Amino acid sequence: MKTLVGWHIEMEFQEEGDRTRAAALVRLGDGTEYRGHGSANRHHSDQPQLLVGEEIAGARALMDLASQLLQKAHTEIDEASGRTSHPIR
Numbered sequence: 001m002k003t004l005v006g007w008h009i010e011m012e013f014q015e016e017g018d019r020t021r022a023a024a025l026v027r028l029g030d031g032t033e034y035r036g037h038g039s040a041n042r043h044h045s046d047q048p049q050l051l052v053g054e055e056i057a058g059a060r061a062l063m064d065l066a067s068q069l070l071q072k073a074h075t076e077i078d079e080a081s082g083r084t085s086h087p088i089r
Contacts, residue, residue, distance in 0.1 A: 005029045011061065013054050018042040020053030024061035026069075034072075036064030 008027040013020060024036040038060025040053045077085040 011058055013057065015053070018044060020057040022054065022057035022061040024058070024065050026065055034065055034068050036061040036066075036068065038062070038064060 006029065010025045012023045014023075018041055020040045020042075022038045022040075024038075025033060026036075027033050038057045040056035040060070042048065042053060074085045
């Protein structure tokens with residue numbers, strides 16, 4: 001039998017001048033929450049492109065979350081196996 005598991009992810013953006021900040025929240029199936037952050041800075045000579053700043057800042061926030069989730073998984077593997085696991089990068 002298949003088990004359906006889902007995660008809920010929220011993303012918020014804040015624009016301040018040439019800087020875009022992103023905050024990402026993932027809520028795992030067990031209710032655990034992790035938060036990631038990312039930012040993007042537009043060079044003063046570049047044209048304003050709101051979506052590009054959001055995409056870069058958002059991607060960086062998601063990369064932060066991914067790193068935290070990998071660490072969590074490896075900690076759980078280590079605790080269960082009694083040895084040190086090594087993430088593939």
